[in-house]
Amino acid sequence: MKLTGKAWKFGNNVDTDVIIPARYLNTSDPSELAKHCMEDIDPEFADGVREGDIIVGGANFGCGSSREHAPISIKAAGVSCIVAEYFARIFYRNSFNMGLPIVECQEAAREADAGDILTVDLTSGRVINETKNRSYESEPVPIFMQELLSAGGLMPYTMKNLSK
Amino acid sequence: MTITEKILAAHSGSDRVTPGELITCEVDIALGNDITAPIAIKAFEEHGAKQVFDKKRVVLVPDHFAPNKDIASAQQAKVMRDFAKDREIENYFEVGKMGIEHALLPEENLSLPGDVIIGADSHTCTYGALGAFSTGIGSTDLAATMITGQIWLKVPETIKFMFKGKKKNKWISGKDLILYTIGKIGVSGALYKAMEFCGDVIDELSMDDRFALANMAVEAGAKNGIMKADNKTLAFIDSQEVKPVRDFKIYESDSDAKYQGVHEYDAEDIELQVAFPSLPENARPVGDAKDIVLDQIVIGSCTNGRYADLEIVATLLKGNKVARGVRMIIIPATQRIYKKAMNTGLLDVFIDAGAVVSTPTCGPCLGGHMGILAEGEKCLATTNRNFVGRMGHPKSEVYLASPAVATASAVTGKITDPAVI
Numbered sequence: 001m002k003l004t005g006k007a008w009k010f011g012n013n014v015d016t017d018v019i020i021p022a023r024y025l026n027t028s029d030p031s032e033l034a035k036h037c038m039e040d041i042d043p044e045f046a047d048g049v050r051e052g053d054i055i056v057g058g059a060n061f062g063c064g065s066s067r068e069h070a071p072i073s074i075k076a077a078g079v080s081c082i083v084a085e086y087f088a089r090i091f092y093r094n095s096f097n098m099g100l101p102i103v104e105c106q107e108a109a110r111e112a113d114a115g116d117i118l119t120v121d122l123t124s125g126r127v128i129n130e131t132k133n134r135s136y137e138s139e140p141v142p143i144f145m146q147e148l149l150s151a152g153g154l155m156p157y158t159m160k161n162l163s164k
Numbered sequence: 165m166t167i168t169e170k171i172l173a174a175h176s177g178s179d180r181v182t183p184g185e186l187i188t189c190e191v192d193i194a195l196g197n198d199i200t201a202p203i204a205i206k207a208f209e210e211h212g213a214k215q216v217f218d219k220k221r222v223v224l225v226p227d228h229f230a231p232n233k234d235i236a237s238a239q240q241a242k243v244m245r246d247f248a249k250d251r252e253i254e255n256y257f258e259v260g261k262m263g264i265e266h267a268l269l270p271e272e273n274l275s276l277p278g279d280v281i282i283g284a285d286s287h288t289c290t291y292g293a294l295g296a297f298s299t300g301i302g303s304t305d306l307a308a309t310m311i312t313g314q315i316w317l318k319v320p321e322t323i324k325f326m327f328k329g330k331k332k333n334k335w336i337s338g339k340d341l342i343l344y345t346i347g348k349i350g351v352s353g354a355l356y357k358a359m360e361f362c363g364d365v366i367d368e369l370s371m372d373d374r375f376a377l378a379n380m381a382v383e384a385g386a387k388n389g390i391m392k393a394d395n396k397t398l399a400f401i402d403s404q405e406v407k408p409v410r411d412f413k414i415y416e417s418d419s420d421a422k423y424q425g426v427h428e429y430d431a432e433d434i435e436l437q438v439a440f441p442s443l444p445e446n447a448r449p450v451g452d453a454k455d456i457v458l459d460q461i462v463i464g465s466c467t468n469g470r471y472a473d474l475e476i477v478a479t480l481l482k483g484n485k486v487a488r489g490v491r492m493i494i495i496p497a498t499q500r501i502y503k504k505a506m507n508t509g510l511l512d513v514f515i516d517a518g519a520v521v522s523t524p525t526c527g528p529c530l531g532g533h534m535g536i537l538a539e540g541e542k543c544l545a546t547t548n549r550n551f552v553g554r555m556g557h558p559k560s561e562v563y564l565a566s567p568a569v570a571t572a573s574a575v576t577g578k579i580t581d582p583a584v585i
Contacts, residue, residue: 013351013352013443015549015551015552017530017531017549017551017552017553017554018551018552018553021531021553021558022199022228022530022531022532022554023531023532023536025199025228025229025532026229026233026234026236026237026240027236027240028202028203028206028240039558040552040553040558041552059352060351060352060355060385063351063352063385064286064549064551065285065286065530065549066200066283066284066285066286066288066300066301066302067199067200067302068200068203068284068302068303068304069199069203072203086352086355088352088355088385089355089356089385089387090286090300090301090302093301093302093305094301094302094303094304094305097302097304097305097308098302098304142186144186144316153304154304154305154307154308155207155210155211155304155307155308156211158211158308158311158312159211159212159213162311162312
């Protein structure tokens with residue numbers, strides 16, 4: 001599966017409090033959460049982001065609270081994929097569990113600039129920066145995680161195994 | 165094997181596990197709160213699940229936006245309340261019985277040594293203070309575990325943190341040890357790892373200090389923080405009103421256990437700590453923060469809202485007043501802590517000094533309610549995170565410290581070493 005989109009670039013340690021501030025956690029409605037996605041770190045993001053765009057993060061993307069509202073708000077904002085140097089543990093789990101593709105690729109994340117067009121091949125783990133004409137390899141997603149993604153997330157995977 | 169590996173092996177039906185291995189683990193307790201449980205409940209119901217795996221082992225606590233701060237949060241709390249009623253969840257704690265979850269579960273003896281506890285709250289790692297494996301997960305994970313009683317986990321490598329020697333002074337607390345540690349290794353210094361705490365200094369800590377220490381393992385990126393249960397742990401379990409209804413087991417790391425790394429810290433080097441905005445890793449000695457003028461002090465949270473914390477606050481506050489221009493908000497973490505503080509006169513000390521005392525809630529820690537900051541305001545809090553906008557306006561600032569430093573600072577109105585008071 002290949003995803004192509006425009007990059008939104010963020011730095012290191014983007015925490016879930018800035019992805020979706022707690023003052024908006026009195027709802028779990030994805031479209032409401034999307035309106036405030038990244039508000040405290042980039043007030044232009046929620047209005048400017050377009051369907052299919054890609055978030056590029058630095059180290060430890062998604063650190064902090066376990067709130068699944070964070071990947072939910074990003075997905076509902078239209079983001080197709082996150083490429084980061086590496087992700088915080090709970091955010092990584094949450095993204096696979098709820099079906100938001102994420103890729104750990106240090107070089108691609110470091111070299112991308114805001115506005116670059118990226119293509120991410122989820123199967124091979126390859127990231128192509130179309131604007132800079134550069135290609136990067138990343139570790140393929142572990143087999144178990146691929147099974148989760150192909151089942152459509154943890155819940156369909158769990159229900160399928162229960163009925164076996 | 166390490167303590168963490170032994171617990172995970174015992175819960176996955178294996179004699180041994182090795183770091184990196186993916187396992188399916190039996191869960192002793194699955195925890196959710198009023199923010200995270202509604203998403204799990206929606207997933208649970210949408211996928212046609214009928215009942216939870218065990219009505220005694222699912223724990224639901226409305227603590228974040230409760231008592232409800234607005235209509236939307238009341239609706240969310242109702243989703244959880246209705247679910248608890250419909251599915252006959254025994255350990256649902258309504259307002260009045262509720263406390264901040266990670267202070268409440270140990271009081272209720274729901275978290276025990278040797279357990280595997282998963283919670284849709286990142287500070288679920290707190291129960292490592294009891295020698296349990298406990299870790300934060302998201303709402304979808306909680307939904308799946310509520311159905312199956314199991315969770316998939318990757319066995320983490322363990323990093324050992326040994327604290328030796330004598331503490332510099334009586335005010336150095338579990339909070340200072342963990343802020344110091346995060347300052348040394350950074351907010352992703354223990355990413356995906358188990359942090360195992362040991363040494364004389366840990367042995368001498370009170371249980372409340374151990375909870376504060378384990379609580380912030382996640383702020384170094386860790387999967388869990390853990391320490392060996394000892395006589396203090398057993399005395400703590402024994403002293404609770406509610407007795408355990410399950411057997412538990414104490415695990416110790418083998419002498420030949422493999423660690424990914426070992427950090428040895430000399431307590432002589434550890435000063436009282438203050439973490440500057442906007443990351444917990446910005447920890448520095450309190451002297452470096454001297455004279456930073458504050459608008460608000462918050463004492464509370466799953467990190468430092470326990471009775472021993474409140475006792476320290478009262479010791480320093482007695483006969484003093486909260487400085488003019490400063491708001492001091494004190495939040496006992498549970499109803500029992502609140503009541504004990506009332507009976508022992510601590511609340512009198514707080515109120516006489518000009519502090520406000522609140523019903524248990526996570527409230528201001530996550531910028532929910534009960535102490536939100538305006539633009540440009542500075543707060544020193546005994547909480548666990550000081551991210552941008554964590555406690556209110558994105559241009560407000562949060563400093564993290566122990567109850568002793570927070571109280572001394574409340575009296576002077578600027579960040580202060582308690583030795584000065």
